[in-house]
Amino acid sequence: MLNFELLKKDFMQMQVSQAAFFGLLVAVAAMIITIVVYLCSIKKSRGSLDPENFKEFKLTKRTPISHNTAKFRFALPKSTSILGLPVGQHILCRGKDSEGNEVIRPYTPITLDSDIGYFELVVKMYPKGRMSHHFREMHEGEYLPVKGPKGRLKYKVGQARAFGMIAGGTGITPMFQLTRAILENPKDKTNVHLIYANVTVGDILLKDELDSFATNFPNRFKVYYVLSQPTEVWNGGIGHVSKEMIQMHCPTPAPDIQILRCGPPGMNKAMADHLNALGYTLDMQFEF
Structure with missing residues (x-):
């Protein structure tokens, strides 16, 4: 004779297993969609730079490298932002010299667009350098006006052996x-x-x-x-x-x-x- 109670129990367990399985599929699908949307948003981003107007970026970390050189890390507008600087190009940074006059100088970040949410500059501060004075006096939490990209070189894979x-x-x-x-x-x-x-x-x-x-x-x-x-x-x-x-x-x-x-x-x-x-x-x- 068939044990209807046992069959009923097995059927109930199977339903629970199927529900758990489909729940897992939904969770995985949602995760995949989130990752794809995130990657697409980065890929489609034009970057944080403006080639015509200066935009301000916050200095979040200053790390001394030598007696006159430091690494400056600047935050991008969002944690998912990229700078948007083609390899081979540079940015223009604006500051003030020791007499309060405006100074604009080119700098090349040591970071790439694969570094999400920030960019870094390595700056040597010369005793009489006009822009050097600005970086020497700059503290974490302050903002640096930056414009770009600038430059003639846009590197492409395979352009040279x-x-x-x-x-x-x-x-x-x-x-x-x-x-x-x-x-x-x-x-x-x-x-x-x-x-x-x-x-x-x-x-x-x-x-x-x-x-x-x-x-x-x-x-x-x-x-x-x-x-x-x-x-x-x-x-x-x-x-x-x-x-x-x-x-x-x-x-x-x-x-x-x-x-x-x-x-x-x-x-x-x-x-x-x-x-x-x-x-x-x-x-x-x-x-x-």
Whole structure:
């Protein structure tokens, strides 16, 4: 004989299991929809920048790097916001010098649009620098007027087989931005060769990050440090960047390579002369 009570019990348990299963499906579907909407909102965002008007961004964290250099983190309007800065471009920052006069200077963030909700600047504050005064006096909670994007270079994956980069001092920031974008993109196979010149070891900005790139991407990123006032024990270059250093540490002239340079005016001119003498055509060169 059939046990109707047992069948009834099994049927009730099956209904409960089905209800739990469908409830789980609904929860998963809702989660997927939320993630898709979130990602689409980021993708469709035009970014937080305005190319024509200055917008203010709040300084949320100031981190000293050396005696005259600090990292400044600025919050974007929403935690899901992106800055909207194409790789290879920069922003204009507005401040006041020691006499209260308005100053506008270009800076390249070391962050990318993959860094959601904030952007960071590494700034060296020179004793007599007009914009340096503004950053030196800036405190957490204050606002920085910013406008952008600006610049002639908009990097595209595959635009070069390899980059040779020659940077001096704070000229490392656009090189760092581009290098990070290349190395963090698994679809980008571009190689990077960086020559980075400074006065002393303490002046080398982002050294830990650059050394980490060299360790994690040994076949794609090379860095050669040059110091004009090295310590007694120093394995890098000494003096100023020479033609011989460029020959040894940058890719040789070819249609599919580009040489980028960014540094003080005197250094940029000297590097242009070296590159021309070494056979790098003007279309292979770019100055930030």
